[in-house]
Amino acid sequence: MTTRMRVAVVGGGLIGTWTAHFLARRGLDVILIEKGMVGAQSSGVNFGNLRLQGRHPGQYPLSLRSQALWEDIEALIGDRCEFERTGHLYVAMNDAEREKLEQHARVAESHGLVIERIGCDELRRRWPWLGEGPQAATYSARDATSNPRLVSVAVARAAQRRGAEIVEHTRVTEVCRNGTGFTLETDTGRAVDCDAVVNSAGAWALNIAEAFGETAPMFAAGPPQFVTEPIPYRVTPSVQAVDGSVIFRQILRGNVIFAGYPRTAADPVLNRAPVPPIKTLNGMRNLMKIAPFLKSAQVIRVWSGIEGYLPDMLPVIGESGTTPGLYHAFGFCGHGFQVGPGVAAVLVDLIVDGRTDTPIDLFSINRFKNSVQVSDKLAREFDLPAAAGGRAG
């Protein structure tokens, strides 16, 4: 069976579902094909931060566009998905880190974000549960959180209601050029003819890129996450140590979710990302340092997922360098949740209007034709063996 569609989206994570939704809203025939279940990979298992502080300078226009969409989520898809404007507290333990915070703050402010600088005394007064370590912080009230377990599925349902076709448990086995368009073959025997293809297949996206003669040095890894039993609600903002050792937030029902670098190895072939117990213990120790009042809280659960990472810690977003009509959006290096809807909006600009006002040149796949500078974040956020780890199958 062959279906004719204007656009085929491969991969039902956050980017894919938002893209299908926005395309359907613009009146385009769109099919989304997901190999497993919608939102079950990194889109569904990440920390849930909609963080604006500390982003890469070149990503702010995209991030702010995305945040405006998040703030409008209920109107857009008819579901709030636990979106909360919690604010984000970025914490420094010493002068060097304080200087780093200041650099981040100046960049954010140059893009119009409102950043509060908070000294040691005020920090203790406003968040008296903080431990002795934090010496200074910056606070952004516009940063928010949402529940990743719920979002992608809710967006996919909204897209369905707009007329998008969402197909789960179907693996795209081949994408080939067909005139100026494409034909997609799948493992269920269904084929799709279309004018444009969106490659939002996450840690599995290289298969499509390489079929059209381009690639990126992507590897798979997982962000270990931990959660405590529910305890009385006290921690309102999302809190992050600027050295990346710990990031945590408390949800309204009381559980404290925490995470921290380094990330863990993941196996995209077996589709497993186990959390070694030593990571859990490190996370517990780091959380206790910054929030000692949690010392008796019990950790009840851990999880991880499979994310695609690139050595410069920037994603691939934009039209293929070899093939007009093919659009990539993958390799979000663990920070795709916040930019998700914004990236989808940009892809729709490109597909429907042929251009976008949001600067994305930095994210072109063409940058990997030359040697790419390895981000210092890479060494900080990974155990080195993990960084050398699994290539998606």
Place this chain on the structure above:
Amino acid sequence: MPNVVIVGGGPAGIRAASILVEAGLKPVLVNETRQVGGQGYRAPAKSLAVDINALMGSEAGKYQRLHSLFASLQERIDYRSGTLVWGVHEKVLHTLCDGTAGTIPYDALILATGATDRIMPLPGWTLPGVFTLGGAQVILKDQGCLIGNRIVFLGSSPLLFLAALQYHKSGASIAAVVDTTPLSAKRAAMRDLAASPRTLARGIVYRASLHMAGVPIIDGATPRGIDGEGHVEGVRITDGRGRERLIPCDAVAYGYGLKPETQLAELAGARFRFDPIFRLWLPETDADGRAGADLYLAGDGAAIGGADAAEASGALAAHALLTDMGRAQPEAELARLRREVERLRQFQRGLARAFAWPVAQSATLSDETVACRCEAVTVGEIRSAVHAPLGPREVNRVKAITRCGMGRCQGRFCGPALQEIVAGACVVPIAEVGRLRMQAPVKPIPLHAAAEMEP
């Protein structure tokens, strides 16, 4: 000398330790509680005036033998009391003892982790005053307390009659023993039950003793709910003849037999297969308990077989481990142990039919019934999630969408019922909805446990 670690201080773990000690090894024996003996042969706290021989009845001799065996081993093993194993990764056990995290590396691992209660949700089952059958027994044996003064024993389980009799002997008033399996199903299971005539006879004696004591025994009942304002006040049932009945009581002991505690086996690399008789995913082992490289499973943690099978399978696992170390083992003894384990497990398969897991009950549960007590997720929320557009049909995704199984117990208690509810809502065979995957910690651990450890 290879570092052999046994997890579990019940009959399987203790017997495995004794075989290894006889072979000249000094195994580490890790026991989660302070008292050895497992759940069945658990010793009461020393300060309590619990007459354990009276409680154990016909099993008092076995109880004494197991505890004497352990006493004789204690100096020859590395015994770690009160130590929870919460994770297994790359041949290291992660432990929690006295609030502090630790590690125990191993070359070979015998898991004898026992079983826990198997529960089907029921309206009112989370009311204070409702205990699992096993929990009710532990409270009596471990703490010398009764769960109430007027108690209904409800469900279907060989433990139902044993626990009721133990409570009766301890002075509790038994309002009724309500078995949800009809007698006809019990008769149909006789062929398998005959595999262990002695155990079968024991069960009949328990039941007869309760009957003689004037305890009402109701067979083939359907439980409708547990009623009460803030605490148990009564149990509503439809009895075998279709009559609605309310049995007043102040406590309920509830359960449907046992399920293996397989979390550590999964983390240690065991593979699982669906068992259609128990309707559970069970770890795969060979006849001697081999479940993977340097991994051996024994006792009820591998497959429900009861205390005698646990001892025999513990011995088998230890012999298998020694064989794999290149030490010849007595073949006749191995053959005898294999026959013994197979016979007792066949008997348990009979029990699984005679005391049936209430598959039909899961389909009739009202939407308001709580399925996951840790996260307060109702049966209706699970069904709605499954029926929604793009709804999940696999239990781990149902967990992600609904939170069912996300709480303190990590699905140890709601998992089997979740499988039934999802399979029922999807109208597919239960094996197709999968099983909840496990990650460490298998039980909650406090943040301060990590404080003393160096990164």
